[in-house]
Amino acid sequence: MSTIQTQREAFYGRADTQSLAPLWTRLKSLVPEAPAPACVAHQWRYEDVRPYVLESAEHISAKEAERRVLILENPGLQGSSQITNSLYAGLQLIMPGEVAPAHRHTQSALRFIIEGSGAYTAVDGEKTLMEPGDFVITPSWTFHHHGNETNAPMVWLDGLDIPLVALFNSTFREDYPSDEAPVSRPAGDALARYGSGLLPVGYQSGSLNSPVFNYPYARTREALHTLTRGSEPDAHAGYLMRYVNPVDGGWAMPTMATTIRLLPKGFATRGYRSSDSAVFVVVEGRGRLQIGDERFDLSPHDVVVVPGWMSYTLHANDDLVLFSYSDRVAQEKLGFFREQRF
Numbered sequence: 001m002s003t004i005q006t007q008r009e010a011f012y013g014r015a016d017t018q019s020l021a022p023l024w025t026r027l028k029s030l031v032p033e034a035p036a037p038a039c040v041a042h043q044w045r046y047e048d049v050r051p052y053v054l055e056s057a058e059h060i061s062a063k064e065a066e067r068r069v070l071i072l073e074n075p076g077l078q079g080s081s082q083i084t085n086s087l088y089a090g091l092q093l094i095m096p097g098e099v100a101p102a103h104r105h106t107q108s109a110l111r112f113i114i115e116g117s118g119a120y121t122a123v124d125g126e127k128t129l130m131e132p133g134d135f136v137i138t139p140s141w142t143f144h145h146h147g148n149e150t151n152a153p154m155v156w157l158d159g160l161d162i163p164l165v166a167l168f169n170s171t172f173r174e175d176y177p178s179d180e181a182p183v184s185r186p187a188g189d190a191l192a193r194y195g196s197g198l199l200p201v202g203y204q205s206g207s208l209n210s211p212v213f214n215y216p217y218a219r220t221r222e223a224l225h226t227l228t229r230g231s232e233p234d235a236h237a238g239y240l241m242r243y244v245n246p247v248d249g250g251w252a253m254p255t256m257a258t259t260i261r262l263l264p265k266g267f268a269t270r271g272y273r274s275s276d277s278a279v280f281v282v283v284e285g286r287g288r289l290q291i292g293d294e295r296f297d298l299s300p301h302d303v304v305v306v307p308g309w310m311s312y313t314l315h316a317n318d319d320l321v322l323f324s325y326s327d328r329v330a331q332e333k334l335g336f337f338r339e340q341r342f
């Protein structure tokens, strides 16, 4: 080693004793020219993971587990419980007769229903029955529990902002004193009151979240198919819609941006990239997702993570419906969000 380098190394060693470190050896990796996410593109084929999700019921009850979930951990972020740098994902199973006990936490959660019919989640005093394709939100610090009074297992994808909350060290949690928190309003109340193109006169929301907490797929699907008759799909996205807070027109949740899109059979998108890493769930249909040089063949209920700032294209073999969530809403508020169309 040259004298200069030897002297520098010695200096760094002495500086380290004072908890000091040189920026100049790290600057380019601390501040790269463009995002270099540690998260990698990855697919969980539902056909492959479903047996594991169902087997988890042989090993633990929902009550003992509190939440019986297999985490979808990004292979580039092993040991982190993260699917992207800022988000968590898992597949949760609730068997007939089970209750997942009530608790609350500062993390916001979303559910995207994969399989089963009619199990419920209770959020902040209202139950909703869940059907495949429904998008359900659990706002930060609201008590919630889940139950399955049907005779079939129910599986959904959980998306939470755990890494974001951890970054700010603002995690709090509290268990409800009994398994079930009280339910004070009839099922469907929030959807009728806030999600029917109506709002109570004088309504003032004190929340950062949409007051609609279940966006039923029956309505979403009808909307997607109806709008295909009135316009051409966007070249980079297909018929892409976002879940909206009807009170202010913003995203449904403050940290996680959620969308649903339809690509008509035979349609292919042009390349697109954005600074938010996104988690996609195949709702209906088959197709292809090309991320960089990797190609993923999509089937219903598959989950795929697309790292931020990697260009991707989609191709629909059938009418293809995709749900997605990302931290776009947080990036927009902080002024970080960027996108590029090819």
Ligand code: 1HN
Pocket: 067, 069, 090, 092, 105, 109, 144, 158, 160, 162
């Ligand atoms: C949670 O509360 C749920 O309520 C799911 O279903 C997954 C992962 C970590 C922390 C809390 C749920 C969770 C979670």
